[in-house]
Amino acid sequence: ELQLVESGGGLVQPGGSLRLSCSASGITFRSSWMHWVRQAPGKGLVWVSRIDRSGGTINYADSVKGRFTISRDNANNMLYLQMNSLTAEDTAVYYCTKQLTTWGRGTLVTVSS
């Protein structure tokens, strides 16, 4: 069974950068579309980005386009989210999810001075 574990969250200053990682165990990672979804404290779920099996098709939410970059390393079963120019509005728990079916537990990103 596929399991997902996010890491890389933490406290960052406005304008700063952070790289989130998601480690996938199981053999279905390389055949799956992968997504990042976030949830601000006390708020609902918001889709952030997705990447296809090969990395050839990528989509972003308008709110992160041009600032965030999703990528994957199929050889090592890893998904990444590079986040630049962070603002307070990016403060959230970030979830890694396989095809929006299997979800990790999330990693908290706090943007504050």
Added chain:
Amino acid sequence: QSVLTQPPSASGTPGQRVTISCSGSNSNIGNNSVNWYQQVPGTAPKLLIYNHSQRPSGVPDRISGSKSGTSASLAISGLQSDDEADYYCAAWDDSLGGRWLFGGGTRLTVL
């Protein structure tokens, strides 16, 4: 404000049947499949329904989903105390280059 519209709250007593609606448009629900998720606060979302009405293994058949036009519904029958959670609908949206959308969420209270 979410493009997929859900009521912010719903409630029922144990044993009752409750439904939660999700209203969208032709570019999302009208043209694509709908997922439903349950989220107990402080935990990750759990997939309850995919492709409008299909249940993943392990989800009981007292939970069901349906779609009509540009709206979808989640029904929970035989309500139990551990059904108390937040529920979200989600659908792919074909506009603006393509994106996934989530509804704003419905907090279900078991009275």
